[in-house]
Amino acid sequence: MKDQLVIYNTLTRKKELFKPLVEGKVGLYVCGPTVYSNSHLGHARPNITFDLLYRYLTFIGYKVRYVRNITDVGHLENEADESGEDKISKKARVEQLEPMEVVQKYMNTFHQNMRELNVLPPNIEPRASGHIIEQQQLIHSILKNGFAYEVNGSVYFDVEKYNEKYRYGKLSGRNLDDIKTNTRQLEGQDEKKNPFDFALWKKATPEHIMRWPSNWSDGYPGWHLECSSMSTKYLGNVFDIHGGGMDLTFPHHECEIAQSTASQGKEAVRYWMHNNMITINGQKMARSLGNFITLDELFSGNHEMLEKSYSPMTIRFFILQAHYRSTIDFSNEALQASEKGLERLFTALETLEKLPVSEQSTVDVAGLKEKCFAALNDDLNSAVAIAHLFDGARMINSVKAGQQKISDSDLKELKSFFHTVVFEILGLKPETAGAQNGSNEIVNKIIDLVLNLRLEAKARKDWATSDKIRNELNALGVEIKDTKEGFEWSLK
C-alpha cells in the first residue's frame, strides 16, 4: 500500500505517486499559526488536513518526522496605522503585555484547541524566535551568492537577479513580467530596488520592541525566512513534503523556494501540498476579514451566527467530509448534518461489537476495505473514504437487523478495519458524556433503576407512566431506545 499513495503537487499541478527521498522515511513541514489571537475555524483546516496526512503516512508504514512551526516573531502589518510595526508588538501594546506573553497565551490556546480536535502534536514544533541565528545564516548565504542587497541596515531579496538564473513564480504560475505590472507600490518601500523584492532582514524602528542584533542592524527577520531555515534545519536541504493553506502559495511559499534555491542552488521541497479555505457565505473565513468564528466559540456555541454548540469531533468530521483541496462552506445546517452523520457512524461502531455471526457472509468486507483505502491513496480523499464507511454502517445495521449475514472472520476484519480507519487514520474519537464511562456509577445505576420501573409499567400496559418516565428522562438529556430485550439509553 506504501507505493500507492498519490498526492497532488502544487508545483506540477498534477497528482503524483509519492516516493520519499529516503526509503521508508518522510520529512513533512507545515506552516503553523501566527500566535497573536485565538484560533478560528479556518485554522482547523490545515491542521486537520495534515494531521490526516501524518496519520496516514504513519499507518502505511513510514517513519515520519513532522515539523510544524509557531510563528512568534510577527509579520509586518499593512493597516491604517502605517507604522509598519509588527503584529505581535502592536497587540502587546494594546494589552500591556510582553510580546512573549502574548505569544505564550495564544500558543497555549492553540495547543488546547488542537488537543480538543484530536490533532496529534508534531514531532518538532520550532519557534521563529528561537531560530534567529539560523535565519541570519541563511541571509548571509543568500548575500554571498549575490541574490540579496543591504540598504540602511535592512536586507532585501533581489528578485530580478534571481529570476535571471532561476524562475521566480513557478509555484504560483506567475512570471516576473506579470508581477512587475501588477505589484502595488506601497509606502515606505523606497529602499527596495524593485517593489516586488522582499525583506530578509528589517531594521527595527525605535518603537519596535521585538528586535535582535545582527551585522546589519538591530532588527528582525523577514516574514518568509523562518520556514526556509527551520524546515531545512530539521529535515535536510531537500525534504519530501511542505504543506500549508492555499493562501500562502504566493508570496510566502514562492519566496521560500527563492530563498532556498538562492542559498543552496537547488530547491528544498519535493511535494507542495495546499489545503483550500473554509468559506462563510461564500467568502474566505479570515482573521483580517473579521468574518471568523473561533474554535472556542464553536465548541461553546457562544457566537451570534451559531444556532448551537458544535463539538470538536463534529468540526473535525465536517472538515474531513470534504476533500482538502475543495472549499468547504460553513453553515449551521451543514454542521448539523455532520453531527448527525458522525453519530450514525459511532452508533454503527457500537453495534459492531454485538453482531451475531453466521457460517457464511452475505456482505463484502474485503471489497469495502479496498475501496476505502483506494480513496485515501487517491490524494487523501477522506470524503470518499467516509462515504464507504457509511456503506459499512449500512452493512453493520443490516446484519443487526438480520437482513444480512457475516462470518466470524469477516466480522473480525470489519472490526479491525473500522477501528483503524475511524480512530487511527481519521482521528475521530467518541465524545460520550462521562456518565456512561463509569465516571459516575451511581447515576448509571439510578437511570437503570428508573428504566426498569418503566419496563414494569410497560408490562402492565401502563403507557401513561412509561411515557412520563421517558419524556422526563428525555428532558434531562437521557435518550431512550426500546429494544426487544428491554432498553438502551445514552446521554445527549
Add this chain to the structure above:
RNA sequence: GGUUCCUUGGCCGAGUGGCUAGGCGGCGGUCUGCAAAACCGUGUACGGCGGUUCGAAUCCGCCAGGAACCUCCA
C-alpha cells in the same frame, strides 16, 4: 486590471466520457402500544449557449455568476 480556480438535486459535498458517491433533510413503507433507532423504497442534479463524440455533467470555445492570490492571512 493580471494570474489561478470554481459553479453538482432543499442543504453540505464526492466523482467520472457510457456502469451514474455519501451525509443531512423531505416523502412513503416495515418494525413498535406510541416514540426513538434501524431497515427498505423514493430525487429525470450537474450555471447558460454552442462544438467535438456513437455517447458529455465529465473534453473544447464563448457567455454569466462567484472565489482565491496579486497586501498580513490557514
